Amino acid sequence: MTTSELKEQIASFTAEYKTALERQTQAVLEYEKLEHDLKKLQNELQLSNENEEANSDESEVENAEIIDLEAKLEKLKLELLYAESEVELEVRRTHARATESHIKALVGTDVNVHKLRNRIIDGKAYIKTKKAEINRERKENWEKQRQKRMQAKRQPESDELTALQEKLDLAERESISANDEVEVLKTKLETLKLLVALVKAE
Numbered sequence: 001m002t003t004s005e006l007k008e009q010i011a012s013f014t015a016e017y018k019t020a021l022e023r024q025t026q027a028v029l030e031y032e033k034l035e036h037d038l039k040k041l042q043n044e045l046q047l048s049n050e051n052e053e054a055n056s057d058e059s060e061v062e063n064a065e066i067i068d069l070e071a072k073l074e075k076l077k078l079e080l081l082y083a084e085s086e087v088e089l090e091v092r093r094t095h096a097r098a099t100e101s102h103i104k105a106l107v108g109t110d111v112n113v114h115k116l117r118n119r120i121i122d123g124k125a126y127i128k129t130k131k132a133e134i135n136r137e138r139k140e141n142w143e144k145q146r147q148k149r150m151q152a153k154r155q156p157e158s159d160e161l162t163a164l165q166e167k168l169d170l171a172e173r174e175s176i177s178a179n180d181e182v183e184v185l186k187t188k189l190e191t192l193k194l195l196v197a198l199v200k201a202e
Contacts, residue, residue, distance in 0.1 A: 006195055013185070013192060020181045027175040034168040041161050062134045069130065073123045080116040087113060100197055135172070 087110045091103050098106075107113055142165075 010192060017185050020185050024178040024182050027178040031171040031175045034171050038164050038168055041164060069127050076116060076120050076123060080120060083113050083116055
């Protein structure tokens with residue numbers, strides 16, 4: 001690949017990445033707005049204060065758990081970066097003529113690097129699964145509370161509340177899709193970085 005071709009790819013990627021980030025931001029803002037509107041409407045429909053407090057406390061605990069898991073994942077990423085750097089420096093010190101591809105291969109076969117990479121993959125999968133479980137539990141709890149209110153002959157949910165919940169579900173799916181797109185582009189970014197390094201090496 002020529003330098004000119006690489007520049008074209010980078011320019012194309014930059015525009016694509018910017019669009020993806022804008023989509024991700026918009027999806028998050030839309031979800032947060034709908035979530036706020038839904039909570040406001042629920043309050044207007046005089047949902048039980050006790051149930052609201054229980055849900056709020058539960059959400060805070062769940063959110064704290066996710067934040068803690070994501071913080072641990074970021075620490076693992078830093079450990080991986082440090083481990084990869086150590087191996088690379090050692091290879092360059094002991095193999096002065098090693099090529100970039102050779103160095104990358106040796107870094108990838110290092111036991112500690114391999115272990116950390118697997119832990120990061122497992123961590124990402126666990127967080128994704130945990131988020132799905134939390135969302136499912138929230139929906140189940142919401143449905144249980146709705147059934148209780150119906151049994152207690154409380155004021156039924158309005159059509160507006162149902163429609164808003166459906167919009168929130170759609171916004172959540174859009175947010176997940178946007179996040180996935182950004183993650184794919186981040187992987188593509190790493191490939192472009194490698195190509196830049198190879199072109200510079202030539």
